Amino acid sequence: MLLLLTQLFGTFFLIGLFGFGGGYAMISMIQGEVVGHYHWMTMGQFTDIVAISQSTPGPIGINSATYVGYTALVNAGYEPYWGILGSFIATFAVVLPSFVLMLLISKFLMKYRNHSTVENVFSALRPAVVGLLAAAALLLMNSENFSSMAENPWRFCLSIFLFLFAFIAQKVYRLGPILIIVLCGVAGIVLGL
Amino acid sequence: MFELFKTFFQIGFFTIGGGYAMIPLIERKVVEEKAWVSEQELLDLIAVAQSCPGIFAVNISIFIGLKKLGNxxxxxxAIGTCLPSFLCILAIALVFQQFRENVYVEHFFRGIRPAVVALIALPVFRMAKSAKITRYxxxxxxxxxxxxxxxxxxPIFIVLAAGVSxxxxxxxLKEDFGS
Known part of the structure; x- marks a missing residue:
């Protein structure tokens, strides 16, 4: 367990340290490490965590760190109270770099924000973060989240429909994410997805 | 000191949907009600917090806390901002564990999953705009x-590589092209 806790701490410390571009970009990093690298949970479980993190109070980065820390421990077969320790470690680790960096560079960055070096770094960083987000969305489009034509055609078509519905509802009708999540969840129950 | 904690606890508790949704609330609490920072200072803080790694709302709260009372x-x-998240998620995680096998909960989450993917796909386009993506x-x-x-x-490696390059x-290289 000590190994798992150390890995959790290390992973979320790095995510906090390199997590540029807000909560959604962080989700891409968490996905890469937690599902892709360490296999602490499946893509489906991860998607559930993202859904819950989006619809509960607080920043998405903190919410998902807390939830992933809990799930990683519980999935590894430990009791729920060890899961709480996992939550604490992951949340603490993701905030720690912010804390140290803010104390160190708040003055520096305030002064040099428009300096050409800082500008240069960000001129490449910003487009890359867009790529990060795109990759997160593409990776989530798998058979665990959508099913597949061969496995369950009904669920697959409905999933595609709900995907398009959520996309258009947010883009065109500007519905809030929580409303969209609840509507799609209810549709899942009613249609027996 | 308790005021700081209380204010950020409220901000953490009453915002749903991520850091940027917090800006209006932070503005009202910290600028209008408490007058801890001026409007202009807050704008600068937002710009800096955005260009720093880490969680946006936490970065802002650390900045303001630092300015008011030092370390x-x-x-x-920071604790005030994180605590509501932490408590809510733990409560949900503990409860969800028990209802996971329930048929309706399962259907509910099967309906949600495609929607979550869409909610993540959309910011790609929004961010592409603000990152000033051009054909170059x-x-x-x-x-x-x-x-x-x-x-x-x-993705961690990608961020590192992009920053360095x-x-x-x-x-x-840029100077060689005379820009």
Whole structure:
């Protein structure tokens, strides 16, 4: 367990340290490490965590760190109270770099924000973060989240429909994410997805 | 000190949907009600917090805490912002564990999953706009996405590589083209 806790701490410390571009970009990093690298949970479980993190109070980065820390421990077969320790470690680790960096560079960055070096770094960083987000969305489009034509055609078509519905509802009708999540969840129950 | 904690606890508790949704609330509480920072200072803080790594709302709370009470204030504010998340998620995680096998809960989450993917896909376009993607740099997000998606490269590595190459490009190559 000590190994798992150390890995959790290390992973979320790095995510906090390199997590540029807000909560959604962080989700891409968490996905890469937690599902892709360490296999602490499946893509489906991860998607559930993202859904819950989006619809509960607080920043998405903190919410998902807390939830992933809990799930990683519980999935590894430990009791729920060890899961709480996992939550604490992951949340603490993701905030720690912010804390140290803010104390160190708040003055520096305030002064040099428009300096050409800082500008240069960000001129490449910003487009890359867009790529990060795109990759997160593409990776989530798998058979665990959508099913597949061969496995369950009904669920697959409905999933595609709900995907398009959520996309258009947010883009065109500007519905809030929580409303969209609840509507799609209810549709899942009613249609027996 | 308790004021700092209380204010950021409220901000953490009453915002749903991520850091940017917090800006209006932070503005009202910290600028209008408490007058801890001026409107202009807050705008600067937002710009800096955006360009720093880490969680946006936490960065802002650390900044304001730091300004009010030094290191101790930064610590208290950060805890205040994180605590509501932490408690809510733990409560949900403990309860969800028991209902996981329930048929209706399962259907509910099967309906939610495609929606979550859509909710993540949309900010791609929004961010592409604010990152000023043009036909000269559109290859950057495409290559980054491909490396992560198909070759399993860690996003952490991508961020590091992009930052370093931006630095190198700007320092050693851009001048050669006279810009």
């Amino acid at each position: 101790k204030g930064a610590f208290i504010s 740099n559109i290859w950057i997000p495409i290559v980054a996405a491909f490396l992560i998606w198909k070759l399993g490269v860690s 931006g630095y190198v490009y700007g320092k050693y």
